[in-house]
Amino acid sequence: VKLVESGGGSVQSGGSLRLSCAASGFAHSKYCMGWIRQTPEKGREEVATLADDGSTTYADSVKGQCTISQDNARRTLFQKMNDLKPEDEAMYYCITEYGTWCTRWVDEYDCWGQGTQVNASE
Numbered sequence: 001v002k003l004v005e006s007g008g009g010s011v012q013s014g015g016s017l018r019l020s021c022a023a024s025g026f027a028h029s030k031y032c033m034g035w036i037r038q039t040p041e042k043g044r045e046e047v048a049t050l051a052d053d054g055s056t057t058y059a060d061s062v063k064g065q066c067t068i069s070q071d072n073a074r075r076t077l078f079q080k081m082n083d084l085k086p087e088d089e090a091m092y093y094c095i096t097e098y099g100t101w102c103t104r105w106v107d108e109y110d111c112w113g114q115g116t117q118v119n120a121s122e
Contacts, residue, residue: 001025001111003094008116015084015120021077021094021113032102033077035068036109037090037118047092048079049102057102062088084120091115 007019023033034049034057048068049057056068067080077094094113097104 001027001096003096003111003113005092005094005113005116008092008118010119010121011084013085013120013122016080016082017084017118019079019081019092019116019118023075023077023094023096026096028098030100031096031098032100033070033094033096034102035077035079035092036095036106036112037088037092038115039090042090044106045090046102046106050077051102052100055101081118084118086120086122089119091117 002024004022007017009017011017030052032049032051035047036044037047038044045059047059047062048066050068050070058066065083069078093115095109096111
């Protein structure tokens, strides 16, 4: 599977971004996708997941701020992020796992994109 993220950038606090992840090469039809963010200070955090059955999960730190979604073909994953703050600054990675739900610990996913950087300044 190949995952290619885009959409990161630099915004002022309170701004918005929509991250995208173009996915290809799935060998099975059932898979979960999600976003993980990473900083040197905080390490990795699972931000949001979108299960094969359409259910979603969000980290408490982003509830109400982020929305994860997918196109109809299930080939592009999106994450709309509103009201960005400096604490949201991180490299954001797209991940995927075969099966209905994303069940692994953040360090156990073996399919990652190259990441897209999000910066939010005061």
